[in-house]
Amino acid sequence: MNEEWRQRIVEAKAGFASRLASVEWKKYHLRRIDRRIESYCKNVASAPDRHCVWELAAVERFLVMYRRYGIDIEAVQRFFRFYEALYFPGPTGPTRYKLTPVQAFQFCSIYGFWQNGRRVVREAVLYVPRKFSKTTSSAAFAVWDLMFGEANAESYTGANSADQAQKCFDVIRTCVQHIDPGARRFTVNEQIIKSHWGGRTAKAQCLTANARTKDGLNVSTAIMDEFSQARDANLLNVLTTSMGVRPDPLTVIITTASDVFDGPFHDMLEGYKKVLLGDFEDNSLFVHLFEPDPGDDEGSEETWCKVHPHMGITVSLDFYRREWAAAQRKGAEAMLAFRTKLLNLYATSERRQWIGRRLAEQCVRSGLFVPNENMVAQIGVDFSKCNDFTAVTAAYYDQETGRFHLDTRYFFPEGALPGHPNEDLYRKWAEQGHLTLMHGSSIDYQVIIAYIESVGSLVPVIKIGYDANLATDFANTMRAIGWGDSLFAVPQAHGYFSAPVFSLEKGMIEGVITINDNPINLYCFDNSVLDENSVGDYKPIKKSENQKIDGVITMLMALRQYLYWER
Numbered sequence: 001m002n003e004e005w006r007q008r009i010v011e012a013k014a015g016f017a018s019r020l021a022s023v024e025w026k027k028y029h030l031r032r033i034d035r036r037i038e039s040y041c042k043n044v045a046s047a048p049d050r051h052c053v054w055e056l057a058a059v060e061r062f063l064v065m066y067r068r069y070g071i072d073i074e075a076v077q078r079f080f081r082f083y084e085a086l087y088f089p090g091p092t093g094p095t096r097y098k099l100t101p102v103q104a105f106q107f108c109s110i111y112g113f114w115q116n117g118r119r120v121v122r123e124a125v126l127y128v129p130r131k132f133s134k135t136t137s138s139a140a141f142a143v144w145d146l147m148f149g150e151a152n153a154e155s156y157t158g159a160n161s162a163d164q165a166q167k168c169f170d171v172i173r174t175c176v177q178h179i180d181p182g183a184r185r186f187t188v189n190e191q192i193i194k195s196h197w198g199g200r201t202a203k204a205q206c207l208t209a210n211a212r213t214k215d216g217l218n219v220s221t222a223i224m225d226e227f228s229q230a231r232d233a234n235l236l237n238v239l240t241t242s243m244g245v246r247p248d249p250l251t252v253i254i255t256t257a258s259d260v261f262d263g264p265f266h267d268m269l270e271g272y273k274k275v276l277l278g279d280f281e282d283n284s285l286f287v288h289l290f291e292p293d294p295g296d297d298e299g300s301e302e303t304w305c306k307v308h309p310h311m312g313i314t315v316s317l318d319f320y321r322r323e324w325a326a327a328q329r330k331g332a333e334a335m336l337a338f339r340t341k342l343l344n345l346y347a348t349s350e351r352r353q354w355i356g357r358r359l360a361e362q363c364v365r366s367g368l369f370v371p372n373e374n375m376v377a378q379i380g381v382d383f384s385k386c387n388d389f390t391a392v393t394a395a396y397y398d399q400e401t402g403r404f405h406l407d408t409r410y411f412f413p414e415g416a417l418p419g420h421p422n423e424d425l426y427r428k429w430a431e432q433g434h435l436t437l438m439h440g441s442s443i444d445y446q447v448i449i450a451y452i453e454s455v456g457s458l459v460p461v462i463k464i465g466y467d468a469n470l471a472t473d474f475a476n477t478m479r480a481i482g483w484g485d486s487l488f489a490v491p492q493a494h495g496y497f498s499a500p501v502f503s504l505e506k507g508m509i510e511g512v513i514t515i516n517d518n519p520i521n522l523y524c525f526d527n528s529v530l531d532e533n534s535v536g537d538y539k540p541i542k543k544s545e546n547q548k549i550d551g552v553i554t555m556l557m558a559l560r561q562y563l564y565w566e567r
Contacts, residue, residue, distance in 0.1 A: 008277075009053055009293065010294060013053035013056060016048070016057055017056060020044070020056060020060060023045060025038065025042060032073060034076070034080060034104050036099060036101040036105075039101045040102055040105040041062065041063075041105065050302070051306060052291055052293050054288075054290070054291070055288070055309075057276035057277065058109075058276065058289075059105075062105070062109055065109075065120070069113040069114065069120055071108070071112045075114065076111055080099060080107065082144060083099060083140050084096060084099060086140060086175045086178075086179075087174065088136050088139070089174050094174060100309075102310070103137060106126065109124075109286045110124050110250070119250075120283055121285065123250070123284060123286070124251070124253070124287075125252075125254075125272055125286070125287045125288070125289075126138070126255075127269065127287075127290065128309065128344065129290065129343065130256050130315075130341045130342060131310070132308065132309065132314060134254040135168050135171065135225055136171050138225070139169075141221055142155040142172045142204045142221055143172055143175045143176060143179075145220055145250070146176070146186075146195060146203070146204050149202060150202070150247075151199065151200045152200075152201045152218070153203075154202070154205070154217060154218050154220050154221075155203070155204040155205070155220060156205050156217070156222050157169045157207065158223070158224055158236075159225040159226050159229075160227070160230045161229075164226050164229075165225060166191075169204070172193065173193065176193055176204075185197035190206075191206040216242075218242055218246070219239050219243050219246070219249065220250070221249070222236070222250070222251045222252065224253045225254055226255050227254075228255040228258040228266070228269075228346075229258050230260070230263050231262075231263050234424075236264075253268075257343075257345050259336060261346060261357065261522065264424075266346060269289075272287045276289070290307050290308070290309060290344055298345075301320070303343070304342070305317070307342075323342060336348065354528055355552075357525060357526055360508070361522065363514050363515050365405060365517065366517045367517075369396075369516065371396055371459045374398050374399050374401075375398050376396075376397055376462055377396050377456075377459045378397070378461075378465070378558040379394050379452060379455065379463070379464045380392070380393045380395070380553070380561075381448065381467075381554060381557075382550045382553045383443060383471045383474065384443065388420075389411060389412040389550060390410070390412070390443050391408055391410055391411075391553070392408065392451060392452070392554060393406055393551065393554035394455045395558035396459065404512060404513045404514070404559070404562075405516075406513065407515075408518065408551045408555060410520050411438055412436070413441050415439075415441030415442075416442070417437075429520060432519075434518050434519060434520055435520065449477060461486055463486055463487075464483065464487050464488065465490040465557040465558065465560070465561055467490055467492060475489075494533040494537035495533075497539040497556050497560070498537040500563065501540070501556060502538075503559055504555060515555075520551060524550060524551035524552045525552060527542050527543050528540040528541070528543075528549045528552050529542075540552050
């Protein structure tokens with residue numbers, strides 16, 4: 001979280017709190033719908049310090065929707081009665097549950113707003129910590145559709161793993177089996193439930209197969225569980241794009257945070273937050289997000305209560321105390337689990353990394369960077385093979401202030417995208433302007449050279465470091481056009497990288513090094529771990545085969561040249 005965004009969140013919360021404090025609740029008659037809805041809204045409004053900014057935003061947005069559409073009281077109460085009649089799996093066997101105030105607010109927000117006979121909300125996002133019972137309660141969406149939706153309703157549950165998808169579906173099966181213990185109205189098996197009651201052909205199904213095999217669906221309700229773990233949106237896209245003929249489709253995304261920053265949900269979450277802040281208007285969306293506010297103490301019981309809306313109901317404060325103590329005792333992996341699953345924060349393990357995402361984000365320099373007359377540049381180039389991206393870092397050094405700015409650009413051959421393991425991710429980056437696509441199926445050296453020459457037109461370029469193993473043609477071309485004296489073939493041994501490894505980390509911690517605002521930089525830092533050789537030298541390596549760290553390597557190549565620069 002950069003400082004600009006942090007400040008915006010702080011100011012936004014103050015605005016939400018001020019406006020909610022002046023609400024005349026009698027005007028809304030929420031008690032007529034259900035006392036729990038009024039209780040929840042008034043509780044959030046009266047104690048903003050105990051609730052995160054996104055919870056305040058959701059309540060204000062609920063009131064705005066109320067003024068615009070009104071509330072279909074019968075529709076809401078009908079769903080409440082239905083929910084509280086269901087039998088869910090419980091610690092002592094199948095159990096009925098009363099809706100909590102926060103659940104009443106969520107379900108009212110989804111089922112309460114109607115316009116011209118159609119439900120307004122078509123997508124619901126519940127982003128809450130573990131042990132909220134989100135998987136259990138979300139099963140009600142599918143059971144409702146199975147029983148009271150269109151006669152040919154199709155409800156699907158999916159997740160990043162088969163086991164997770166099955167968990168939600170098992171809750172649906174339990175509910176249906178208690179509704180119809182004699183199996184006269186429904187046929188129930190491990191992965192599908194079919195209705196044969198009153199001419200209905202509705203069904204609910206668990207999806208565990210490859211998304212590409214699911215074309216031809218006619219989805220009315222889609223439930224995606226733990227979507228933050230997903231590496232792509234293929235299954236979600238298959239489900240949502242098949243809803244076109246449904247008059248009241250519903251997509252439900254229920255998830256806790258994770259360490260998968262390059263998955264689709266991380267970017268979607270940023271978009272949801274912008275809707276809550278009013279940057280975009282989308283009344284078809286209901287979002288309920290829970291996470292600490294900027295500056296909250298992660299070890300504070302007040303923070304834990306703010307983050308978990310079912311504290312004292314489905315989870316205890318003692319549980320959080322034990323898990324916090326265990327995370328501190330066990331180290332980085334346990335702390336990662338606490339932060340992602342119980343604080344509901346996107347995070348990565350600092351032990352697995354050398355420069356963590358939080359430090360890298362603090363060093364991002366937003367806005368347009370314009371070199372000044374006191375600057376020089378060293379350049380590092382890491383050429384890929386034909387089927388992946390090439391990184392180029394221009395390391396600008398201000399000789400007057402002693403500060404560095406590392407500007408890294410990324411290039412990829414467009415013809416190599418189809419079928420690439422990271423195709424969806426690379427296409428997204430290209431659409432956002434973070435990755436430059438080149439014509440053809442291999443790296444076009446002329447594009448790289450043109451960029452280097454553009455840097456040279458702004459400031460003196462001292463050296464251009466490159467890996468000689470993959471850049472013979474590049475080096476020959478550069479020599480032919482007059483850059484020969486600037487070229488430097490960079491050894492790829494640990495000993496060459498060890499010094500800049502510590503220089504980069506030290507400079508970022510001390511605030512004398514900034515990096516350009518490109519998510520691929522953060523992706524490369526996420527993927528980097530330090531490897532130590534037999535003599536104690538260090539070099540970053542990638543965690544797994546399909547991940548990339550090229551931007552980090554070029555930053556180090558460029559910095560290394562400053563360490564041996566003879567002025």
